[in-house]
Amino acid sequence: MTFTADLIEKFNKQITLELEASMVYRQLAIAADAQDLSGMAEWLRHQADEEIVHANKFIDHVVDRGGDARIGAIAAPGVDSELTPVQIFDAALKHEQKVSEAIRELYRACDAAGDLSSRPLLNWFLEEQIEEEATVGEIRGQLERVGDDGSGVLRIDARLAQRPAETTENEA
Ligand SMILES: [Fe+2]
Numbered sequence: 001m002t003f004t005a006d007l008i009e010k011f012n013k014q015i016t017l018e019l020e021a022s023m024v025y026r027q028l029a030i031a032a033d034a035q036d037l038s039g040m041a042e043w044l045r046h047q048a049d050e051e052i053v054h055a056n057k058f059i060d061h062v063v064d065r066g067g068d069a070r071i072g073a074i075a076a077p078g079v080d081s082e083l084t085p086v087q088i089f090d091a092a093l094k095h096e097q098k099v100s101e102a103i104r105e106l107y108r109a110c111d112a113a114g115d116l117s118s119r120p121l122l123n124w125f126l127e128e129q130i131e132e133e134a135t136v137g138e139i140r141g142q143l144e145r146v147g148d149d150g151s152g153v154l155r156i157d158a159r160l161a162q163r164p165a166e167t168t169e170n171e172a
Helices: 005-033 038-064 085-112 116-146 150-160
Strands: none
Touching (some): 005 085, 038 116, 085 116
């Protein structure tokens, strides 16, 4: 039995962290909406939905392996409502970095316990986090580049509005 109670507890923490990430993105979307940046708000809400998909992937993994998947207490996002666009994406990037480290930690714990069966899922997440950090970091960099140029911010906002819709359920 490589899927120990200790590992299940760690996966449950990750499930909770993904749901927490969803709430952080929702709160950041509100901050964007408050500044009439509707494309940015829309993009952040899609990101919030994607975090639910992530939580579902971890839940499925725990349940499929006979574990008791449990959602823990979700911390309040603690996001300032007066954030500038750069600060919004800065907060998003910091949270993604936190999630990435948590996944690496989970990977190390599974490896230490000889739990090879978690590897495919965790490999998927490691790759996903590289992409997430790169995407959020790029938007943050572009916003920083345009600075106080309102038309530049609106151009980025218009581009972010074009993100395709995703579902909150596992497509795969
Ligand atoms: Fe995630």
